[in-house]
Amino acid sequence: TVQFNDQFRKSAYVHQYSLDFQHELPGRVVAGVGYIGATSRHLGLGGNDNATLNINQLDPKYLSLGSALLDQLPNPMFGNPVFGAFADRKTITRGQLLRPYPQFGDLLAAxxxxxxxxxxxxxxxxxxxxxxxxGGRINYTWSSNQSNIFGELNQFSNNSGSRNRPLNSYDVEAEYAHSITEQPHRLNFALTGELPFGKGKxxxxxxxxxxxxxxxxxxTGVGYFQSGFPAAxxxxxxxxxxxxxxQRPNLTGKSPVTPGNTDSHYDPSCGCIANWFNTDAWSNAPAYTFGNSPRTETAMRTPFKTQTDVAFQKIEPLGGTRQVMATAPT
Structure with missing residues (x-):
């Protein structure tokens, strides 16, 4: 296996665009509605995990050969030390000889x-x-994030190792799907209420x-509620x-969603959430096929995530512009 950086890589570019409307309501409340979009091209396929593309994958047109790809044939590289480990084998598989560069194993382009x-x-x-x-602020964001970057990660779905590879190196466009970092719904809030006691109150x-x-x-109360990530x-x-x-499994047509919440799926024996999705939604793809599951599954996402915090704050004036502030978070 040889890994290298693609010498023909291009500079990435991002086009960003936005539109925003604001209107002041009674009570000094400002309401706003906005759109934000971004179109990105020439991004690194490896994403934040620097995943690689195997340029020595066998062409999918040879899938029709099936088990004949495993046939042992006379090795034309036998005895020639130039070919390294391949020189020690008298026979070699048909599949290896049909690779774009049969004298190498995997060639991983980063x-x-x-x-x-x-x-x-x-x-x-x-x-x-x-x-x-x-006073305070509340904002809700709906978003859609699609890409063909198969090397992305999130805090729930471990997409490293064998997972952060394209299904077919000859067709990276087929990897285009909802990003594994997508969180379509997020609500943030930060609200503050002053007690009616003290100077000027x-x-x-x-x-x-x-x-x-x-x-x-x-x-002050702050927090957020956000939907889960797609699963790989x-x-x-x-x-x-x-x-x-x-290799990805085939879809069976059954829903991957199971009833219940994180509490009902919690398994104390492993300290984890078990049976979060319905495994009957997929079946193993047969040999010499790719499987038809998409790169990410949006019908079944990781658990909803929430976080809330409350803080008590006291400000004591000392005269003039001086004051003392103490904060006690919970």
Missing amino acids: QVSGGKAQYHSLVVRLERPIVNGW KHLSEPGLARVLFGGWSI IIQSNNNTGLFTRL
């Missing part, structure tokens, strides 16, 4: 600039400055111990016979 991506998003937001004791505005203890307090499905055995790095 940084191949055949990647492309398309991003669309719609953002809806509400914002209000902290006036009369409260409705209660306890006069100097004294009560104002020091109870004045200047505010509560492959089958454990690779029997295409083409020297590919992976």
Whole structure:
């Protein structure tokens, strides 16, 4: 196996475009609606895992030979030390002799600039400055992110190793699917409420111990809710016979979604979420076929993710422009 950087790679480019509308509502609330898009070309197919493309894969036209690809034939490289390990074999498989460069094993090209991506998003937001004791912002984003970059990763789906390879090196366009980093729905919020006690407030505005203890307090809540990532499905055995790095299963037509949530699927024996998807949705692809599953499965995603935090904050004026601020997160 030989790995190298593609000397013919091109410089990537990204075209970004956006459109935004804002309108002030009563109560000093500003509403906004915006669109953001990006078109990317000549990206590295390896993505953030620097995955490679095997340029010495057997041409798919030889799939019709089936098991004949495994036939042992006289080795024309036998006895010639120029061919390294191949020189020690009297016979060699038909498949190896039909490779573009039969004198080599896998030839893995890194940084191949055949990647492309398309991003669309719609953002809806509400914002209000902290006036009369409260304020904050809420925004919701819907997005679609598609690409043929098979070397991407996310925090749930381990797409490294054998998974971050194209199904067919002769057709990287077929890898175009929803990105494994896509999260179509995300809601963010940051809301602050000031307690009505202290200097300039409705209660306890006069100097004294009560104002020091109870004045200047505010509560802030922040968090997000986001949908899961698509899943990458492959089958454990690779029997295409083409020297590919992976094989995907066939779709059966059944839904991959199972009922329940993360709590109902939690397995204490492994400390993990078990049976999250219906394995009957796929079947093993036969030998000398690729399988027809897409690179990513959007009908079944990783679990929804949420995070919320609350913080208490106190500001105590010291005179003039000086003040002391203390924050206690939870």
